[in-house]
Amino acid sequence: xxxxxxxxxxxxxxxxxxxxxxxxxxxxxxxxxxxxxxxxxxxxxxxxxxxxxxxxxxxxxxxxxxxxxxxxxxxxxxxxxxxxxxxxxxxxxxxxxxxxxxxxxxxxxxxxxxxxxxxxxxxxxxxxxxxxxxxxxxxxxxxxxxxxxxxxxxxxxxxxxxxxxxxxxxxxxxxxxxxxxxxxxxxxxxxxxxxxxxxxxxxxxxxxxxxxxxxxxxxxxxxxxxxxxxxxxxxxxxxxxxxxxxxxxxxxxxxxxxxxxxxxxxxxxxxxxxxxxxxxxxxxxxxxxxxxxxxxxxxxxxxxxxxxx
Amino acid sequence: xxxxxxxxxxxxxxxxxxxxxxxxxxxxxxxxxxxxxxxxxxxxxxxxxxxxxxxxxxxxxxxxxxxxxxxxxxxxxxxxxxxxxxxxxxxxxxxxxxxxxxxxxxxxxxxxxxxxxxxxxxxxxxxxxxxxxxxxxxxx
Ligand SMILES: [Zn+2]
Numbered sequence: 001x002x003x004x005x006x007x008x009x010x011x012x013x014x015x016x017x018x019x020x021x022x023x024x025x026x027x028x029x030x031x032x033x034x035x036x037x038x039x040x041x042x043x044x045x046x047x048x049x050x051x052x053x054x055x056x057x058x059x060x061x062x063x064x065x066x067x068x069x070x071x072x073x074x075x076x077x078x079x080x081x082x083x084x085x086x087x088x089x090x091x092x093x094x095x096x097x098x099x100x101x102x103x104x105x106x107x108x109x110x111x112x113x114x115x116x117x118x119x120x121x122x123x124x125x126x127x128x129x130x131x132x133x134x135x136x137x138x139x140x141x142x143x144x145x146x147x148x149x150x151x152x153x154x155x156x157x158x159x160x161x162x163x164x165x166x167x168x169x170x171x172x173x174x175x176x177x178x179x180x181x182x183x184x185x186x187x188x189x190x191x192x193x194x195x196x197x198x199x200x201x202x203x204x205x206x207x208x209x210x211x212x213x214x215x216x217x218x219x220x221x222x223x224x225x226x227x228x229x230x231x232x233x234x235x236x237x238x239x240x241x242x243x244x245x246x247x248x249x250x251x252x253x254x255x256x257x258x259x260x261x262x263x264x265x266x267x268x269x270x271x272x273x274x275x276x277x278x279x280x281x282x283x284x285x286x287x288x289x290x291x292x293x294x295x296x297x298x299x300x301x302x303x304x305x306x307x308x309x
Numbered sequence: 310x311x312x313x314x315x316x317x318x319x320x321x322x323x324x325x326x327x328x329x330x331x332x333x334x335x336x337x338x339x340x341x342x343x344x345x346x347x348x349x350x351x352x353x354x355x356x357x358x359x360x361x362x363x364x365x366x367x368x369x370x371x372x373x374x375x376x377x378x379x380x381x382x383x384x385x386x387x388x389x390x391x392x393x394x395x396x397x398x399x400x401x402x403x404x405x406x407x408x409x410x411x412x413x414x415x416x417x418x419x420x421x422x423x424x425x426x427x428x429x430x431x432x433x434x435x436x437x438x439x440x441x442x443x444x445x446x447x448x449x
Contacts, residue, residue: 089421109417111442115424130415132443197444200431 005307008117008124011133012142012175020142020175027143027293027300034067037299040308041070047100048074049092049116050127051107056270057127057136060291061104064298073100090119097122102305104136123305131165137268138171139301140294145225147293148264148286153179156222160249161229161274163188163198168268169229170198177205184210185219187249191241192231216249220258226251228267228274228287252276256284266290319344320371321386321393322363327351329380330361336379337372344368374402378409378449403430409438413445 004019015023030037046065048058053076062072089107093116096103105116106127113126113133128134146152157176159169163186173194176182184202186194193212202210213219220226228251233242251265256279267275267287279285325333330348334340345366354360365371369387376383377399387395405428411418418426418440427441438447 088423089417090424107417108415109420109443110413110415111417111440111444112421114442115417115421129417130443196446197439200446 004304006123007305008120008126009135009301009305010113010117010124010126012135012138012171013178014135017178020139023139023297023300023304024143024146026304027297028147030299031147031293031296034296034299037068037303039069040303041065041068041306044068044070044102044306044308045100046070046072046074046302047096047103048072048076048127049096049103049105049107050074050076051078051089051105051112053077054106054128056291057106057134058104060294061125061127061136061298064295064302067295068299068302070101070302074104089115093119093124102302125301125305128167131167131170133171133174134167134268135171135175136294136298136301137168138175139297140290141168141172141227141266141268142175143293143297144266144286144290145264149224152176154181155179155224156183156185157225157227158185158187158216158219158223159227159229160187160216160251162192162231163194163229164192165232166229169194169227170201172227173198174201177202177208180206182206182208184208185223186210186212187214187216187219188212189214189249217255217258220255221260223259223263226259226263226265228265228271230268230270230272230274250274250276251279253278253282256282259284315391316364316366316388317391319364319366319388320368321365321388322371322376323360323384323386324354325361325363325383326380327359327361330363333361333376333379333383334363337375339363339365339371342368372408373397373399374405375408377402378405401430401433401436404428405438409447409449411440411443411445412447413440413443416440416443416445418442 048061050058065072089112097120102123103120104125104127108130110130110132113129117124126133126135163169202208263284265285330350334348339346347364349362351359352362381399381401383399385397386393406425409428410426428438431437431439436449
């Protein structure tokens, strides 16, 4: 894994298929015996720079570092840190890179992670940059797919809900397009269809294709994976649009009855109501397992970027 | 027809898409130079075609990247002693820095000070560019 030493992770496409395979192999080893890794990052500091709050993602990073025996510094929203008020991303990152060995950064503006990486002399992980990319969520999704399906190629992946602003969707597509024969089924209301850059992204893949539909139920039967997303209030400019669109594309047992026996349902969590609670007991619902995989893959990522064997 | 004298030394931007001349003048900052400038609009070009032309006297340099972005079908002629000494064919630049701005209100370029605004050509056929930071596609 020495080839990832000192690298940044801004979008999933930053790593080759071989590098990802190595990362997932390591995550599998960690998942089997986490205690074997509890002293690996002793003396190392992870800085979590969260310019907007995201408790779930921040906790996952912090738990990953603590379980490796390392330590954590950081802030959880820009307003809580007077030193960061009004300071540019460039200056904040330059400063924090002096104190830490690795940085996980979240910022509401799209493309902010690239600015951070340019100015950091330690590895920087994008922990979400607005509606743009969220690569560690994607690594989590991919590890879950690999552990459940046994492969990352020849899959039909359905994505449902907010495909316009849903950063996890854009990141998953960006990552999965490199594997042979991936078909994306994009299920969303007209107002929340994927932006053009995502379509270009699919076309630049390894033979990947896509279809767009507003008929979620009709598309269920062909899916190997169903990726559900939340329709987020903060992505809308007005309340009316949000209320009108949020309740479409809800997954329940009725829709699940049209799906394959071995299909799996993923969701980046937290959910609001887009997956009915009745679906939780379906063995095909693996979204709670995903959270644990998220910690394991972040442990593998931190070790790899720090070059720790 | 309007007669505009040929220039002794300078640059002639020919075959500008009709109606685009004024924009080229402004975006390239030609309108604020001290040189003598002629803008000819709706000049005839072939039997049915129309074009705009810009002549800049005693000028030796224009921003070809910006011009390529604005109108890559235009041609640039360098004139010395009334003679065209160089004809430059334009193309859409692969990478442009600080010429266009990102239109995505959520893009980091809208808040972070003093960073270059960088765009990459996605497809010459559709004339679309991608923001280096947020991947927003901009049609020029
Ligand atoms: Zn942008």
